[in-house]
Amino acid sequence: MQLPENGRVLYQKYKKFQKISIVLLLAAAISFVFLHNWLLMVAFVVLDFFLETKTYVCPHCGKKLDCRRKLQEDTTCPGCQKYLFKGL
Numbered sequence: 875m876q877l878p879e880n881g882r883v884l885y886q887k888y889k890k891f892q893k894i895s896i897v898l899l900l901a902a903a904i905s906f907v908f909l910h911n912w913l914l915m916v917a918f919v920v921l922d923f924f925l926e927t928k929t930y931v932c933p934h935c936g937k938k939l940d941c942r943r944k945l946q947e948d949t950t951c952p953g954c955q956k957y958l959f960k961g962l
């Protein structure tokens with residue numbers, strides 16, 4: 875299946891964010907477990923949440939999406955039911 879150019883760019887951006895999010899949450903866990911620094915942990919979690927609300931939103935209605943959800947090329951928005959990537 876072919877995605878339009880905009881859809882492909884967004885798809886890649888979401889994919890990249892999913893990886894960044896995992897790294898941030900891992901860093902948060904490490905801060906707490908090994909460094910015993912809960913302030914640092916909170917900082918990482920807040921940063922992840924902030925990035926998520928900034929980047930990981932529906933391009934049509936602006937609703938925040940669940941980044942733990944598996945992404946597919948024909949994924950639809952739970953809010954407006956539109957295709958996230960195909961309809962761009």
Ligand SMILES: [Zn+2]
Nearest residue numbers: 932935951954
């Ligand atoms: Zn939407």
